[in-house]
Amino acid sequence: MKVFITQKLPGNCESLLMKKGIVTETYKSDDIISKSYLIKKIKNVDALICLLTNKIDKEVIDNMSSCKVISNVAVGFNNIDIEYAKLKKIVVTNTPGILTDTTADLAVSLILACARRIAESDQFMRARKFKKWMPQLMLGLDLKGKTVGIIGAGRIGQEVAARLKSFKTKIIYSSITRKLDFEKNLGSIKVSLNYLMRNSDYITVHVPFNKSTFHLLNKQNLTLMKKDAVIVNTSRGEVIEETALIELLKNKKIFAAGLDVYENEPNINPELLKLKNIILLPHIGSATIETRSKMSFLAAKNVISVLKNGKAINPVN
Numbered sequence: 001m002k003v004f005i006t007q008k009l010p011g012n013c014e015s016l017l018m019k020k021g022i023v024t025e026t027y028k029s030d031d032i033i034s035k036s037y038l039i040k041k042i043k044n045v046d047a048l049i050c051l052l053t054n055k056i057d058k059e060v061i062d063n064m065s066s067c068k069v070i071s072n073v074a075v076g077f078n079n080i081d082i083e084y085a086k087l088k089k090i091v092v093t094n095t096p097g098i099l100t101d102t103t104a105d106l107a108v109s110l111i112l113a114c115a116r117r118i119a120e121s122d123q124f125m126r127a128r129k130f131k132k133w134m135p136q137l138m139l140g141l142d143l144k145g146k147t148v149g150i151i152g153a154g155r156i157g158q159e160v161a162a163r164l165k166s167f168k169t170k171i172i173y174s175s176i177t178r179k180l181d182f183e184k185n186l187g188s189i190k191v192s193l194n195y196l197m198r199n200s201d202y203i204t205v206h207v208p209f210n211k212s213t214f215h216l217l218n219k220q221n222l223t224l225m226k227k228d229a230v231i232v233n234t235s236r237g238e239v240i241e242e243t244a245l246i247e248l249l250k251n252k253k254i255f256a257a258g259l260d261v262y263e264n265e266p267n268i269n270p271e272l273l274k275l276k277n278i279i280l281l282p283h284i285g286s287a288t289i290e291t292r293s294k295m296s297f298l299a300a301k302n303v304i305s306v307l308k309n310g311k312a313i314n315p316v317n
């Protein structure tokens, strides 16, 4: 049995696969594998371990006739045509759960960094602009007593809320379904998306990206935000209409934004780089040594489980 891995992964996922008698081949470069080379490499494999940077579309899937499982090293799987894979009897798996806390930590870090202008202050220091303490230098915003709006109260959204609750905030959320335990545990209240946009001081986005969440936050509802609102996105860039957000930030209609993901990732809209009231991160939501190793390990375990037992641990299709 053979698995192709589209990039070198942290941890010991390869040795786990080899121990189980599965031959691994890993694309050695740090560059994202080209579609044509990927297609060449997956012709005879039993499994593919891939990343969110690999677009696994119909054409790719049509070229993996012996493949039984596509194991994505991510919780999101919008990079894979999961319906078409299903049609071709290929199981698609992801790595949920293990990155929840790590990603929640980053969302909270972004909120705090935006509220207290951490990145701007760091740049100020490096530019040797700190001449004296001043009563109005780098004034930011408090969290205590403020309203946090959680868009998408799944695993990550709920963990972000739990962390922010300890800052003495009030939690409101928008979600397709009501989350009774979440309401009971944190006193959170389910509201409409427009209500959330209008009434939150801090907004954090945790929905998966799919057809129904493309530009979920758009010109119409982004403009409902309070003048001192902060918005943070650690989910997928396509969920926010980026040009509309840029306009708001440019015209100082909101306080700040923190982005870990982008609409045309890895290409960054140059307008974003010109703004001071934004913090930009390179999609590092799950990027800790511990979590990325666990994700790779789980991706390998999903492959083993499908190839040896015919059943995935984390199927998504």
Ligand code: GLV
Binding pocket: 052, 073, 074, 075, 076, 077, 099, 235, 285, 286
């Ligand atoms: C990261 O963005 C993931 O989906 O795991």
